[in-house]
Amino acid sequence: MTTAPPSHTELAARAAALDAEAPLADTRGRFLLPENVVYLDGNSLGPLPAAVPPVLDDVLHRQWGTDLIASWNTHAWWEAPVRVGDTVGRIVGAAPGQTLVGDSTSVQLYNALGAAAALRPGRPLLVTDPDHFPTDRYLTDSVAARTGLEVRRVRPADLHGLLAAEGDRVAVVGYSPVDYRTGELHDIAALTGAAHEAGALVLWDLCHAAGAMPVRLDALGVDFAVGCGYKFLNGGPGAPAFLYVAERHHEHWSPALTGWTGHADPFGLHDTYTPAPGIARGRIGTPPMLSLLCLEAALTVFDDLDLEQVRARSLSLTGFLLRCAGTLLDGLGFEPVTPADPERRGSQVSLRHPHAYGLVRALAARGIVGDMRAPDLLRFGVNALYLSHADVLRAVTCLREIVTTGAYDAAPERGAVT
Amino acid sequence: MTTAPPSHTELAARAAALDAEAPLADTRGRFLLPENVVYLDGNSLGPLPAAVPPVLDDVLHRQWGTDLIASWNTHAWWEAPVRVGDTVGRIVGAAPGQTLVGDSTSVQLYNALGAAAALRPGRPLLVTDPDHFPTDRYLTDSVAARTGLEVRRVRPADLHGLLAAEGDRVAVVGYSPVDYRTGELHDIAALTGAAHEAGALVLWDLCHAAGAMPVRLDALGVDFAVGCGYKFLNGGPGAPAFLYVAERHHEHWSPALTGWTGHADPFGLHDTYTPAPGIARGRIGTPPMLSLLCLEAALTVFDDLDLEQVRARSLSLTGFLLRCAGTLLDGLGFEPVTPADPERRGSQVSLRHPHAYGLVRALAARGIVGDMRAPDLLRFGVNALYLSHADVLRAVTCLREIVTTGAYDAAPERGAVT
Numbered sequence: 001m002t003t004a005p006p007s008h009t010e011l012a013a014r015a016a017a018l019d020a021e022a023p024l025a026d027t028r029g030r031f032l033l034p035e036n037v038v039y040l041d042g043n044s045l046g047p048l049p050a051a052v053p054p055v056l057d058d059v060l061h062r063q064w065g066t067d068l069i070a071s072w073n074t075h076a077w078w079e080a081p082v083r084v085g086d087t088v089g090r091i092v093g094a095a096p097g098q099t100l101v102g103d104s105t106s107v108q109l110y111n112a113l114g115a116a117a118a119l120r121p122g123r124p125l126l127v128t129d130p131d132h133f134p135t136d137r138y139l140t141d142s143v144a145a146r147t148g149l150e151v152r153r154v155r156p157a158d159l160h161g162l163l164a165a166e167g168d169r170v171a172v173v174g175y176s177p178v179d180y181r182t183g184e185l186h187d188i189a190a191l192t193g194a195a196h197e198a199g200a201l202v203l204w205d206l207c208h209a210a211g212a213m214p215v216r217l218d219a220l221g222v223d224f225a226v227g228c229g230y231k232f233l234n235g236g237p238g239a240p241a242f243l244y245v246a247e248r249h250h251e252h253w254s255p256a257l258t259g260w261t262g263h264a265d266p267f268g269l270h271d272t273y274t275p276a277p278g279i280a281r282g283r284i285g286t287p288p289m290l291s292l293l294c295l296e297a298a299l300t301v302f303d304d305l306d307l308e309q310v311r312a313r314s315l316s317l318t319g320f321l322l323r324c325a326g327t328l329l330d331g332l333g334f335e336p337v338t339p340a341d342p343e344r345r346g347s348q349v350s351l352r353h354p355h356a357y358g359l360v361r362a363l364a365a366r367g368i369v370g371d372m373r374a375p376d377l378l379r380f381g382v383n384a385l386y387l388s389h390a391d392v393l394r395a396v397t398c399l400r401e402i403v404t405t406g407a408y409d410a411a412p413e414r415g416a417v418t
Numbered sequence: 419m420t421t422a423p424p425s426h427t428e429l430a431a432r433a434a435a436l437d438a439e440a441p442l443a444d445t446r447g448r449f450l451l452p453e454n455v456v457y458l459d460g461n462s463l464g465p466l467p468a469a470v471p472p473v474l475d476d477v478l479h480r481q482w483g484t485d486l487i488a489s490w491n492t493h494a495w496w497e498a499p500v501r502v503g504d505t506v507g508r509i510v511g512a513a514p515g516q517t518l519v520g521d522s523t524s525v526q527l528y529n530a531l532g533a534a535a536a537l538r539p540g541r542p543l544l545v546t547d548p549d550h551f552p553t554d555r556y557l558t559d560s561v562a563a564r565t566g567l568e569v570r571r572v573r574p575a576d577l578h579g580l581l582a583a584e585g586d587r588v589a590v591v592g593y594s595p596v597d598y599r600t601g602e603l604h605d606i607a608a609l610t611g612a613a614h615e616a617g618a619l620v621l622w623d624l625c626h627a628a629g630a631m632p633v634r635l636d637a638l639g640v641d642f643a644v645g646c647g648y649k650f651l652n653g654g655p656g657a658p659a660f661l662y663v664a665e666r667h668h669e670h671w672s673p674a675l676t677g678w679t680g681h682a683d684p685f686g687l688h689d690t691y692t693p694a695p696g697i698a699r700g701r702i703g704t705p706p707m708l709s710l711l712c713l714e715a716a717l718t719v720f721d722d723l724d725l726e727q728v729r730a731r732s733l734s735l736t737g738f739l740l741r742c743a744g745t746l747l748d749g750l751g752f753e754p755v756t757p758a759d760p761e762r763r764g765s766q767v768s769l770r771h772p773h774a775y776g777l778v779r780a781l782a783a784r785g786i787v788g789d790m791r792a793p794d795l796l797r798f799g800v801n802a803l804y805l806s807h808a809d810v811l812r813a814v815t816c817l818r819e820i821v822t823t824g825a826y827d828a829a830p831e832r833g834a835v836t
Contacts, residue, residue: 032483041487048483056478056708064655065450065466068787069459077655104703106677107525130689135678135703138691142676146564230704237482237495237707258560259524260553269792271548273556285522285553286648288709289655290474369486374687 007327008397015389018320024313028386030301031234038391040370043180043208043348043381046234046298055297059290077289081240081261082280084296088233088242091302092206092225093216098247100279101229101295102287105207105241108226109139111255111282112243113174116201116224117149118254120171123200127152127162127173133180136205140174156186159194167198172224177215178208178346181373183318183338185346189220196221207231210242212314212347212383214307217244224249232347232383235295243282250278259284301385313384314347320389321349321380324396332403337377351378355410359399362408368395425745426815433807436738442731446804448719449652456809458788461598461626461766461799464652464716473715477708495707499658499679500698502714506651506660509720510624510643511634516665518697519647519713520705523625523659526644527557529673529700530661531592534619534642535567536672538589541618545570545580545591551598554623558592574604577612585616590642595633596626596764599791601736601756603764607638614639625649628660630732630765630801632725635662642667650765650801653713661700668696677702719803731802732765738807739767739798742814750821755795769796773828777817780826786813 032048033039039047063071072078081102089099102108117126128140130153137153144151149171154162156175163170173195177188188204195202201223209215211232217225223246229239245253254275260266262283264274275281322336335352339345353359356372363370370380380395402408450466451457457465481489490496499520507517520526535544546558548571555571562569567589572580574593581588591613595606606622613620619641627633629650635643641664647657663671672693678684680701682692693699740754753770757763771777774790781788788798798813820826 032479034484034486037486039486045482045487045490047486048478053478056474060466060471060474061450064463066452068452068455068457068465069463069789070782070787071655072463103521103525104677104705106679106703107521107675110675133678134681134684134687134691137689138676138678138681141691142674146674228704237489238704238710240706241703256560256564257525257528258556259522260551260556261524263552263556266552267792269552271555273552273559285524285659286646286656287522288658288706290712291706291709292656294708364488369488371487374685 011324011327011393012390015320015393018316018389023309024384027301027305031386033386036367038368038395039386040368040380040382040395042234042383043231043379044371045230045237046232046383047386049234049298049301051300052236052294052297056290056294059293080289080292080296081283081287084292084299085242085279087296087299088210089244091233091299091307092210092227092244093214093218094244095218098279099242099244100282101240101242101292103241103284104238105205105226105228106135106139107257107284108241108243109136109205110143111257112203112224112226112245113140113143113172114147114256115253116172116203117143117147119249119252120199120201123169123171124149125152125166125170126150127154127159127170129153129155129175131155131179131181132174132176133205133207136174136176156191159191163194163198167200170195170198170200172201172203174203174205176205176208178348180208181350181377181379183346183348183350185339185344188215188222192220192222208346208348211302213311218246222246229295233295233299234301235298236291238291239295239298240287240292243279245279245282253281255282257284261285310384314382315342315345317382317384317387317389317392318345318347318349321382321392321396324393325349325351328396328400329403332400347383348379348381350380352376353378355408358408358410359402362402363395363399366398368398370395429742429745429811430808433738433811436734436807441727442802445719445723449804451804454785456786456813457804458786458798458800458813460652460801461649461797462789463648463655464650464801465804467652467716467719469718470654470712470715474708474712477711498707498710498714499701499705502710502717503660503697505714505717506628507662509651509717509725510628510645510662511632511636512662513636516697517660517662518700519658519660519710521659521702522656523623523644523646524553524557525675525702526659526661527554527623528561529675530621530642530644530663531558531561531590532565532674533671534590534621535561535565537667537670538617538619541587541589542567543570543584543588544568545572545577545588547571547573547593549573549597549599550592550594551623551625554592554594574609577609581612581616585618588613588616588618590619590621592621592623594623594626596766598626599768599795599797601764601766601768603757603762606633606640610638610640626764626766629720631729636664640664647713651713651717652719653716654709656709657713657716658705658710661697663697663700671699673700675702679703728802732800733760733763735800735802735805735807735810736763736765736767739800739810739814742811743767743769746814746818747821750818765801766797766799768798770794771796773826776826776828777820780820781813781816784816786816788813
C-alpha cells in the first residue's frame with residue numbers, strides 16, 4: 001500500500017466506524033465466501049449460502065435417491081413453485097398467492113408480457129426502456145411481432161411525455177427499477193402511477209432489485225413483475241426466476257405457455273387446457289427441482305431480515321464506495337455514472353473508464369471480484385449482507401494501485417455474464 | 419409367498435436364466451437405488467446415478483462457492499447447454515450441433531412447434547395425437563390459437579387417412595413414439611416418411627424413448643424433437659429438457675422465445691435480437707446450472723452403452739413381465755394394454771384394472787414402485803439398466819398376492835406425476 005494517499009487513513013477510520021455501527025454485520029456468516037475475496041459481483045451471481053449444501057445433500061440422497069417418485073408428494077416437491085414463490089413474495093412486498101417460481105426470467109417475461117398486453121385490448125403499444133437489459137427488449141420485440149403490437153423504446157425519464165402524447169394507446173409499460181449498467185434507480189411508484197393514470201399496465205423486471213431493497217408490489221399496485229433468483233437472492237447459477245401477478249388480474253390473465261402443470265387438474269389428463277386458478281396457471285412444465293430447492297434454501301438467509309435495514313446498509317456501502325472513488329481515484333480517468341443521490345441509486349456502483357476490461361481482470365487477480373459491461377463500465381455490485389465498508393475501501397485502494405502502477409492489460413475486450 | 423402358483427417355480431428358473439445371459443447385468447451399480455426396492459417408475463423419475471453426488475458437491479463448493487462468477491468461463495458453464503445437448507444427441511442419434519439442453523419439455527415444445535409451423539407457411543394444420551401427453555396437446559392448441567392455425571387430433575394409426583385427404587394442408591405432425599399410458603410404440607420411420615411425403619414437418623416428443631431405445635433422428639430425417647431429462651435419462655427431478663433441430667433447418671428456424679442467451683453476440687448487449695447460428699438460437703434465459711450439471715453427470719451412465727443392447731434387454735424384461743402377468747394374474751381382473759408384439763412395445767408395461775390406484779399403493783408399501791394413470795391403468799416403467807427379470811417376477815408375484823388377499827384399498831382416486 002505504498003502509494004496510498006494521506007486520505008486513506010481517514011477513510012479507513014470511517015470504514016471502521018461505519019462497520020461498527022452497521023446492524024447487519026453478522027450476516028456474512030450466512031455465506032460460504034472464500035477467504036480474502038471481496039465479492040462485488042453478487043448482482044451477477046450471488047454467493048453460496050451456508051444453508052444450501054445440507055439441503056441439497058438431503059434432496060439428493062434422502063428425497064430423490066431414497067424416496068424416489070414419492071417425493072413429489074411426501075417432500076412437497078409439487079407445491080414448491082408456489083411455496084417458494086410466496087417466500088419471494090415476502091421479499092418483494094407481495095401477499096401470498098401472487099408469486100410463482102420457475103423457468104427463467106426470459107420465459108417469465110414472454111408469458112407475462114403477452115398476458116398483460118391481452119388485458120388491454122385495443123391498445124397497440126408496448127413501452128420498454130432503450131437501456132433495458134437486452135432480454136427484456138428482445139422479448140418485447142418478439143411478443144409485439146407475434147401479436148401485431150408496436151414497441152416504443154422510451155426512457156423512464158421520458159415516459160410522461162409519451163403518455164401525454166399517446167397514453168391511451170399504451171397497453172403495457174415494462175421497466176426495471178435499476179439500470180443494470182449504471183445502477184440508476186427509477187421510481188417504481190411514480191412510473192407505475194403514471195402508467196395507471198393512462199390506463200396502461202406495468203410489468204417490472206426486478207432482477208436487480210429483489211433482495212437488495214424493499215419492493216412494495218402490492219402497496220404500489222403493480223400489475224406484473226418478474227425477476228431472477230440468482231443475483232441478490234443468491235439462489236445459485238441460473239436459479240429459477242419468479243413471476244408476480246396481482247390478484248386482481250388472476251381471473252383473466254392468460255399465459256401463452258399452457259404447460260400441463262398450470263392446468264386446473266393436472267393429473268386428470270384432460271383433453272383441453274383449463275387454467276388453474278390464480279398464480280398457479282403460470283406454471284409451465286416440470287420445474288428443475290434441484291435448482292428450485294437450492295433457491296428455497298438460499299432464501300432462508302432473508303427469514304429474519306428487515307429489507308429497510310438491508311437497503312440502509314446498501315446505501316451506506318455504495319455511498320462510501322462513491323466517496324472512496326472520489327477521493328482515491330480522482331484524476332485517474334474514472335467517471336462515476338451511478339447517481340450520488342441515494343434515492344436514485346440501486347445497489348451497485350458503476351465507474352466509466354476506457355480500460356474497464358483490463359482493470360476488472362487485474363482486480364480479480366487480486367481477489368476483488370467485480371465485472372464490466374461493454375464497452376467501458378466497471379460494475380461493482382454491493383450486497384449489504386456480506387460486504388463491509390472495509391471491503392469497499394480495500395477494493396478502491398486496490399483499483400488505485402492498479403491504475404497508478406499500470407498493472408493491467410489495456411487491450412479492449414468483451415465482458416462477462418449478467 | 420404361500421399363495422404362489424406352481425408355475426412360479428418355472429418362472430423363477432426362467433428369470434434366473436435370462437438374468438444370467440443379460441449383457442447389461444452390471445449396470446445396476448451405476449445407480450444409488452435403495453435396497454429391496456423394485457423401481458418400476460423410472461419412466462416418471464429415473465433414480466439417482468452414482469456419478470451425480472460427487473459432481474454436485476464440486477459444483478456447489480469449488481465452482482459456485484469458490485470460483486463464483488468466474489465459473490461461467492473457467493468451468494465452462496456457458497457452453498453447458500450445447501455441450502450437454504451433444505451428449506443427449508449421441509443417445510438419440512443426432513450428430514453434434516443439433517441438440518440443446520435447457521428449460522422444460524413444455525417450453526421446448528412451444529418454441530419448436532411455433533418455429534416448425536413457420537417453416538411451412540400456407541399450411542394451416544397442426545396434427546397431434548388425441549392420446550398425446552396433455553402438455554403436448556395444450557401447447558399445440560396454444561400455438562394454433564396464437565398463430566391462426568387449426569389443430570387436427572389424429573391417432574398415428576389414422577395419419578395416412580388424414581394425409582391422403584388433406585396432406586397438402588398439414589404444416590407439422592407432432593407425435594410421441596411411445597404412448598405414455600399404454601406403452602404402445604409407434605413407428606417413427608414410417609410416420610416421419612408419410613409426413614414428409616405430404617410436405618409436412620415432424621416434431622417428435624421423445625420423453626418416453628430417449629435413453630430407453632435407439633432413436634435415429636438424423637438417419638430418419640426427423641425435423642424437430644424434444645424430450646425430458648428426468649425419465650430414462652435419469653437426470654434428476656425436473657431435469658432440463660432437450661431440443662433437436664435438424665441442421666437443414668438451422669438457417670431459417672425462428673423460435674418465439676428470443677432470450678438473450680440465444681443471441682449471436684450475447685455479451686455485445688445489442689439493441690435488437692440477432693439469432694445465434696445453429697441450435698444455439700434455441701437458448702433462452704440463463705439455464706438452471708445445478709439441474710443442468712446434474713443431468714450431465716447422470717448421462718455418463720450411457721458413455722459406454724450400446725442402445726441396441728439396452729433395447730434388447732428392455733424387450734426381454736417387458737416380454738417377461740407380460741408373460742408373468744399372463745401366468746400369475748390370469749383371471750384376476752387384469753387386462754394388459756401394452757402390445758405383445760415387441761416391435762410395437764415401448765419400455766413399459768401397462769395393465770388395466772378397476773382398482774389400479776389401490777393396487778399401486780399397496781405395491782409401493784411392499785417396495786414395488788410403479789405408478790398409475792387415471793382412471794384404471796397400472797403402469798410399470800422398465801429400465802433395463804437396473805432392473806432384473808427376478809425383479810419383474812417379484813413385482814408380479816407381489817401384485818398377485820395383493821389381489822388374491824384383497825390387501826388393497828378399493829376406493830378410486832387420482833394418480834401421480836408423469
